[in-house]
Amino acid sequence: VPAGTALVLARLPLEKISECLSELCAVQVLALKKLLSQEPSNGLSSDPTVPLDRLAVIFRHTNPIVENGQVHPCQKVIQEVRSEGQHRAAPRSRAAGLGCPCPGGTGRELGVGSGQMRWRLSALLSPQMVNVYREHQHSCFLYLGSILVDEYGMEEGCRQGLLDMLQALCIPTFQLLEQPNGLQNHPDTVDDLFRLAARFIQRSPVTLLRSQVMIPILQWAIAATTLDHRDANCSVMKFLRDLIHTGVANDHEEDFEVRKELINQVMTQLGQQLVNQLLQTCCFCLPPYTLPDVAEVLWEIMQIDRPTFCRWLENSLKGLPKETTGGAIQVTHKQLTDFHKQVTSAEECKQVCWALRDFTRLFR
Numbered sequence: 001v002p003a004g005t006a007l008v009l010a011r012l013p014l015e016k017i018s019e020c021l022s023e024l025c026a027v028q029v030l031a032l033k034k035l036l037s038q039e040p041s042n043g044l045s046s047d048p049t050v051p052l053d054r055l056a057v058i059f060r061h062t063n064p065i066v067e068n069g070q071v072h073p074c075q076k077v078i079q080e081v082r083s084e085g086q087h088r089a090a091p092r093s094r095a096a097g098l099g100c101p102c103p104g105g106t107g108r109e110l111g112v113g114s115g116q117m118r119w120r121l122s123a124l125l126s127p128q129m130v131n132v133y134r135e136h137q138h139s140c141f142l143y144l145g146s147i148l149v150d151e152y153g154m155e156e157g158c159r160q161g162l163l164d165m166l167q168a169l170c171i172p173t174f175q176l177l178e179q180p181n182g183l184q185n186h187p188d189t190v191d192d193l194f195r196l197a198a199r200f201i202q203r204s205p206v207t208l209l210r211s212q213v214m215i216p217i218l219q220w221a222i223a224a225t226t227l228d229h230r231d232a233n234c235s236v237m238k239f240l241r242d243l244i245h246t247g248v249a250n251d252h253e254e255d256f257e258v259r260k261e262l263i264n265q266v267m268t269q270l271g272q273q274l275v276n277q278l279l280q281t282c283c284f285c286l287p288p289y290t291l292p293d294v295a296e297v298l299w300e301i302m303q304i305d306r307p308t309f310c311r312w313l314e315n316s317l318k319g320l321p322k323e324t325t326g327g328a329i330q331v332t333h334k335q336l337t338d339f340h341k342q343v344t345s346a347e348e349c350k351q352v353c354w355a356l357r358d359f360t361r362l363f364r
Helices: 002-009 014-037 049-060 074-089 093-098 101-109 115-135 139-152 156-177 187-203 205-209 214-224 230-245 256-284 288-304 306-318 333-344 349-363
Strands: none
Touching (some): 014 049, 115 139, 115 156, 139 156, 139 187, 156 214, 187 214, 205 256, 214 256, 256 349, 288 349, 306 333
C-alpha cells in the first residue's frame, strides 16, 4: 500500500506532493513514536523496523520530476521524519541501530537529479547522523556514511560536507578502537569505517588525501591488518589496495599528477611501516585465505615505486625471527633471499600470492 500510494503521489503537482507525502508519512511516524515511547520489551510490538521499512518504501517510490532551481517536495518531509525518528531513537541503542533502513533508503533511492537537492540532502542527513553516532557508536551509521559518499561524493558541492562528516565520525570511532582490545571487540566498526574510507577514495580521492584525517585513518588501517575477522579484514585490505592504486590509476585524468604526488607523500611517511606490518601479519596473524588480499596490497605498492619497495621488503625480512623459541632454525638466509627475489621480480599479482603462500608456511 505505501508503495502504490507513493507512486500516485509522485504524479501530482509539486506543490501538492509535500502536503500529501507528509500525511502519508505521519501514519508511520505516529507508530514509530508510540513504539519508541514504550519501555523496551522482548515482544514484537516494540520492534521499530516495520514503520521504518514502510517509510523507506514511501521515499523509494516517490520520484517526482524536479527541474533545477525547484525545491524538491520531499525535502521538508525527509527533514521532519529524520528529526523525529533520530531524536526519539537516540536514547535506545537498538532503535538507533535499526533506524538506518529509512535514512539509507532515503539517500540511495531518491535518486534526485537536482544538484541543489543532492547537496541539501547530504547536508541534512550528515549532521543528524553524526550527532546520534556521538552518543551511540553503532557501526550502521558509518555504513550510512558510506552510502552518502557513494551517492554524492562526485558532486563538487557535497565533498567538503562529506569530509566534515567523515572527520566527525572518526573522532568517536578512534576513541572506541583505542580501548583495550578495541579492534578485536568491534570488528563491525572496523568493517564499516574502512568501507566508508574506501568509498571516499573511489569517489573523491584528492579530498581525502589532502585532509588531516588521512594519516590517522591509514595508521588505523595498518593496525587493523592483524584482525582475524573475514569481513573486517577484507574491508581494510580493500581500502589499502584502492588507496595505493589511486597513485597509478586513470593517468589520463586531470587530477592524476596531484593524486600521484599525494600518494607518494603518504607512502614516504608510512610505506615502510605498512610493508613491515603486512609481512608480520602474513606470517603470524592471519589464516591462508587472506593472502590474496595481502598480495594485492603489496602488488600495488610495487606499482608505485618498485626500487623503494625492494628496499622496504628487505628491511622487513631482516626483522623476522630466524629461529624458533627453542633455538631451531625457522627460516634460512637463502629462503629469505629467494622470497625477496620472487616478490620483487613478479610480473603479475598472482606470483606475489604464490610466493607468500610458500613463504608463510615456514612460520606455521
